[in-house]
Amino acid sequence: MLVLAHAIDQLNRAVALVVRWLALVMVLVQFCIVIGRYVFGYNSIAAQESVLYMHATLFMLGAGFTLLVDKHVRVDVFFAKLSDTSKRRVDIFGHLFLLIPSMTALLYWSWPSVRNSWKILEGPISVGGIEAVFLLKSLIPAFCILVLLQSLSILVRMFHERTGE
Known part of the structure; x- marks a missing residue:
C-alpha cells in the first residue's frame, strides 16, 4: 500500500511541476493583454479567456499537490492547539467524512455536465x-480524482505510521 501511496504522491508532484509554469505564463499573457489594450488599442477575448483557462488549470490540477504538502485551508486556530493524536483524529475524520464524500459527490454530480459538454464539443464562453x-x-x-487519490495516499501513510507496518 505504501508503494501505491508513493506513486500517488509522485503523480501529484509531476502534475504540479507542469502546472506551476502556468502562473508565469498567466502573468505574461495578462501583461500583454493590458499593453495591447491600453497602448495599442487592441483587445482579444480569446487572450482574456486564456488567462481564465490557465488560472482554472493551475488551481484545479494543483489542488492534489497542495493537499500533499499540507498547504490547504484549515482552521489552525483550533487545530494548532491540539495534541498530535487529536490532530491525527481530526485529519482522519476530515478525510473520511468531509473530503472524500464531497469530492465523490462533486465527481458524481458534475460528470453528466462534463460528458454532455464533450458530446457537443461545447464552444466558447464569449463570442x-x-x-x-x-x-x-x-x-x-x-x-476530484487528484484530490481523492491524494487523500487516500495520506490516509494510507497515516495508517502505516500508526501501525508501524
Whole structure:
C-alpha cells in the first residue's frame, strides 16, 4: 500500500511541476493583454479567456499537490492547539467524512455536465473566445480524482505510521 501511496504522491508532484509554469505564463499573457489594450488599442477575448483557462488549470490540477504538502485551508486556530493524536483524529475524520464524500459527490454530480459538454464539443464562453469549454469542464473530474487519490495516499501513510507496518 505504501508503494501505491508513493506513486500517488509522485503523480501529484509531476502534475504540479507542469502546472506551476502556468502562473508565469498567466502573468505574461495578462501583461500583454493590458499593453495591447491600453497602448495599442487592441483587445482579444480569446487572450482574456486564456488567462481564465490557465488560472482554472493551475488551481484545479494543483489542488492534489497542495493537499500533499499540507498547504490547504484549515482552521489552525483550533487545530494548532491540539495534541498530535487529536490532530491525527481530526485529519482522519476530515478525510473520511468531509473530503472524500464531497469530492465523490462533486465527481458524481458534475460528470453528466462534463460528458454532455464533450458530446457537443461545447464552444466558447464569449463570442470570439476559446472554443474549448469542454476542456475547462474536464478540469472538474480531474480535480476530484487528484484530490481523492491524494487523500487516500495520506490516509494510507497515516495508517502505516500508526501501525508501524
